[in-house]
Amino acid sequence: EPEVTQTPSHQVTQMGQEVILRCVPISNHLYFYWYRQILGQKVEFLVSFYNNEISEKSEIFDDQFSVERPDGSNFTLKIRSTKLEDSAMYFCASSAGTPNYGYTFGSGTRLTVV
Amino acid sequence: AQSVTQLGSHVSVSEGALVLLRCNYSSSVPPYLFWYVQYPNQGLQLLLKYTSAATLVKGINGFEAEFKKSETSFHLTKPSAHMSDAAEYFCAVSGRGGSQGNLIFGKGTKLSVKP
Numbered sequence: 221e222p223e224v225t226q227t228p229s230h231q232v233t234q235m236g237q238e239v240i241l242r243c244v245p246i247s248n249h250l251y252f253y254w255y256r257q258i259l260g261q262k263v264e265f266l267v268s269f270y271n272n273e274i275s276e277k278s279e280i281f282d283d284q285f286s287v288e289r290p291d292g293s294n295f296t297l298k299i300r301s302t303k304l305e306d307s308a309m310y311f312c313a314s315s316a317g318t319p320n321y322g323y324t325f326g327s328g329t330r331l332t333v334v
Numbered sequence: 335a336q337s338v339t340q341l342g343s344h345v346s347v348s349e350g351a352l353v354l355l356r357c358n359y360s361s362s363v364p365p366y367l368f369w370y371v372q373y374p375n376q377g378l379q380l381l382l383k384y385t386s387a388a389t390l391v392k393g394i395n396g397f398e399a400e401f402k403k404s405e406t407s408f409h410l411t412k413p414s415a416h417m418s419d420a421a422e423y424f425c426a427v428s429g430r431g432g433s434q435g436n437l438i439f440g441k442g443t444k445l446s447v448k449p
Contacts, residue, residue: 224377255437263378263424263439276436311377323437325370327377 222246226312226326233302233333241297241329243312251315252295253323254287256280256308263311269295302333336361336427340440348448353412355443357399357425360406367408368426368437369399378424384408395419420447 225244233239245252254266267277269287286298295314299306312326341356359365367384382393389401395418399410408425425440 226377253437255439262441263426263437265436265438268436278436313378322368322380322383324380325378327375 222324224312224314224324224326226310226329228329229327230330231332233331235304235333236301239299239302239331241299241310241312241331243295243297243326244293245295245312245314246316246324247293249314249316249324251275251317252287252289253313253315254297255311255313255325257311257328258305258308266297266310299331302331304333307331307333336365336438338425338427338438338440340423340425340443342443343441344444344446346446346448347415349417350414353397353410353415353419353445355410355423355425355445357408357410357440358406359408359425359427361427366428367399367401368428369393369397369408369410370424370426370439372422372424372442374421381410381423415445415447417447417449420445 227242252269255263257263265278267281267287268275284300288296309328309330311328313323315323337360339358347353369381370378371381372378381397382391382399384391384401392398397412399408401408422442422444424442426437428437
């Protein structure tokens with residue numbers, strides 16, 4: 221079954237450093253998403269991406285965050301200057317279309333900011 | 335605005351017993367509803383989804399859920415729990431309006447299965 225692949229699985233970074241989280245969505249999917257889950261809290265929507273541009277973003281997705289699809293296969297989330305509160309599990313997801321197609325999630329990247 | 339409430343952060347059942355995980359939603363537009371399961375150190379796996387076809391939805395691993403508009407509920411059930419069902423379960427809603435792509439998740443319910 222097709223999978224969404226995320227790398228790395230764990231990332232430890234110092235506060236103030238830039239991090240890039242990488243995702244390879246399912247190849248024929250058109251919609252891409254990032255979600256995050258702070259330990260013990262609910263999964264929260266960050267951003268959706270379609271047709272090479274952001275289609276929706278949440279309040280969490282401030283100027284410190286950016287997304288890119290640099291080469292037609294990867295989908296990246298960049299955090300420019302990490303804060304302690306950015307520590308979380310970050311999930312990438314992709315979808316073939318509107319929600320009735322469902323979403324496929326990756327296994328996540330656990331980001332720890334120290 | 336849409337929201338999801340999952341009653342009970344932790345549910346414990348005996349192997350072979352009925353599993354019932356509760357989910358209530360709030361949505362100003364007809365919703366799409368989803369149940370996801372997360373095994374330890376793994377991603378979110380889709381169990382089942384409601385997209386306005388049959389109100390009783392069957393999913394993987396013997397799970398099913400019933401959409402009840404009058405009760406704004408989408409509870410997840412399984413007749414007989416297996417040890418392998420121990421995981422965290424998330425209910426999620428997505429609207430059919432401008433925010434179709436945005437899944438709103440509940441806080442999750444951790445299911446324990448006792449031998």
